[in-house]
């Protein structure tokens with residue numbers, strides 16, 4: 001055994017890079033050989049307070065995993081086969097430079113598609129050199145709206161933007177509604193603040209179509225778990241407004257001072273009674289009635305929401321309607337009241353996007369924009385076709401809906417695909433060239449958070465393993481290989497950071513490991529109005545929406561691929577492919593024994609009554625199927641889902657499914673009403689014995 005003398009260890013402060021609201025602070029302990037021997041939570045971090053979650057508390061196993069991709073590779077078997085040979089960086093770059101230049105010459109730059117998401121959500125990793133690179137060459141633009149922007153776009157139709165309160169202020173709330181968010185799984189470091197409020201007497205209400213581990217915690221005498229059918233919450237919100245207005249629980253003074261269209265709203269919700277909402281949501285009318293009264297008569301009352309509920313055809317309207325509630329009751333007046341959602345937009349105020357992405361490099365061109373959620377269509381049907389795709393920071397085959405269509409596109413012989421990855425993911429198997437990516441321990445970055453107000457500095461703890469490179473270095477190398485001469489494509493990391501954060505003292509950020517982003521001292525962003533809508537008020541009626549072809553008032557439109565839609569006869573079950581595993585972060589850990597191995601594999605969860613009518617017993621192999629695909633999994637009979645609803649956990653890869661198809665093989669890629677999101681939770685299926 002090697003003796004580790006802890007006095008020889010260097011302690012390096014960093015930040016978790018995952019697409020997770022918590023952005024925890026960590027400390028890496030590095031020995032004299034430059035090896036990280038321990039990674040632990042930073043106790044001084046104001047939000048995460050020293051704890052790392054079960055996804056990341058074994059992160060060094062991931063960094064030093066024997067399956068890490070450490071060298072460039074070239075495909076030698078059919079696409080998807082996973083057969084590759086190791087090549088040098090020079091060989092890889094010569095090939096990439098030649099192919100990309102040829103494609104630009106033959107088909108024009110829009111034949112090149114950048115494809116990335118927030119696999120590492122730090123600033124440089126997200127768009128350090130990449131944005132300016134793709135602007136400079138004039139490639140197609142990617143609309144990255146699969147996670148979150150619909151929430152903001154929905155709220156913006158009511159409030160003018162998506163800014164809410166500091167989630168930490170939930171500790172001051174007296175009524176906390178966790179609406180479509182699974183806090184204990186997806187945002188665990190917020191839970192202590194909720195518990196502080198509960199200890200001081202706050203009540204907890206969880207609204208979710210699935211009985212999650214968060215719903216389990218709504219167990220106090222005054223708490224509640226409300227379980228609507230998926231995609232129907234807007235009806236419940238309209239009924240709440242009906243009750244609040246009917247019983248005159250409105251904060252009339254605040255409404256008169258800061259809102260637009262109250263009378264029209266009141267008239268439009270006159271018929272949206274709790275009984276009507278019960279018929280849409282499957283929640284008893286008296287429960288909705290009680291919810292409305294409790295919400296309007298308790299202050300401070302906060303609605304905490306994140307991302308899950310946006311993945312419906314009516315996703316924008318969900319958040320537009322939700323934003324009307326605190327305006328009616330004056331909840332924004334009170335610290336700990338209002339809506340708490342992603343605070344990424346507060347952090348974003350520090351970032352100079354133009355300095356980072358350099359849109360001036362487009363030089364008057366306006367390349368087409370393609371929505372990432374329609375990748376199958378982009379690769380199979382879009383004209384003029386995409387001939388090259390550069391993928392980094394994501395695993396699209398597993399994470400984008402309608403996956404079999406994507407697989408078909410990735411199999412195209414005339415598509416040149418480069419994937420920059422840490423592991424041989426399902427997506428990487430389809431690449432022509434795979435390039436090795438560093439982890440957060442190996443590259444400098446600044447990590448903006450969306451779950452709290454601390455902007456963190458990530459100091460690299462160890463040198464890049466093997467021949468891996470960071471996302472910025474990747475695009476410097478590709479630029480050089482293509483012979484590009486634009487100087488800013490070669491800026492070093494520190495220059496980019498300083499240019500992109502003009503108001504931040506970068507040296508202080510680095511030496512103190514983090515800084516707090518500006519936020520109103522009193523914790524009250526909207527107490528006195530000042531909404532950036534066209535009218536300057538909370539818009540119960542919205543002309544902007546009407547111009548977009550949407551209803552001007554909050555309105556419930558049931559999803560087309562829902563229980564009242566045309567497919568429901570053939571596919572009567574609503575499928576939610578949710579995040580279910582404590583040890584997974586999206587698609588990133590299912591392949592590791594210490595994570596996927598412990599979670600045990602994919603399954604379908606179904607209510608006992610639905611199992612009975614289909615003759616299914618617990619553990620039977622079944623096919624979950626619809627017109628898009630069928631997926632074979634074992635069945636779990638569960639009291640966590642309602643009759644008519646089934647769950648297949650998301651994040652597992654092809655290799656974990658007997659038939660090689662995955663949760664997203666089944667899912668709907670219809671876009672949301674507005675905001676550019678995608679309705680993968682509006683998916684209908686049938687379940688049959690295999």
Ligand SMILES: Nc1nc2c(c(=O)[nH]1)N[C@H]1C(S)=C(S)[C@@H](COP(=O)(O)OP(=O)(O)OC[C@H]3O[C@@H](n4cnc5c(=O)[nH]c(N)nc54)[C@H](O)[C@@H]3O)O[C@H]1N2
Pocket residue numbers: 019020021147179180181182183185186187207208209210212229230231232233305306307308309312576578579580581582583584585586587681
């Ligand atoms: N352990 C773990 N943590 C994670 C992640 C992970 O994979 N694993 N992923 C991270 C990422 S990328 C994100 S975006 C966040 C997401 O964080 P959340 O938004 O909290 O999580 P989701 O699971 O996307 O959705 C939350 C809940 O919305 C519910 N939901 C779905 N449809 C409806 C509906 O119509 N109405 C209502 N009321 N609820 C609905 C789902 O059942 C689910 O329980 O989590 C992050 N944290």
Ligand SMILES: Nc1nc2c(c(=O)[nH]1)N[C@H]1C(S)=C(S)[C@@H](COP(=O)(O)OP(=O)(O)OC[C@H]3O[C@@H](n4cnc5c(=O)[nH]c(N)nc54)[C@H](O)[C@@H]3O)O[C@H]1N2
Pocket residue numbers: 019117118119120125146147307392393394395396398399400401420421422423425437438439440471577578579585586587588650663664667680
């Ligand atoms: N059915 C269904 N589909 C979903 C969801 C769902 O709940 N259900 N959730 C949606 C949501 S909320 C999201 S955010 C998306 C997430 O979709 P993705 O972003 O595709 O998912 P991740 O697993 O986070 O992908 C991260 C990948 O990036 C790699 N990576 C990490 N760091 C770096 C780096 O520094 N450089 C490079 N080059 N690579 C890196 C990791 O190894 C990993 O393979 O999926 C969406 N899709």
Ligand code: SF4
Pocket residue numbers: 016017018020021022023024048051052053054055056057188189585
């Ligand atoms: S994944 Fe989220 S909870 Fe886990 S360490 Fe990273 S930021 Fe913290």
Ligand SMILES: [Mo]
Pocket residue numbers: 019147307
């Ligand atoms: Mo996400």
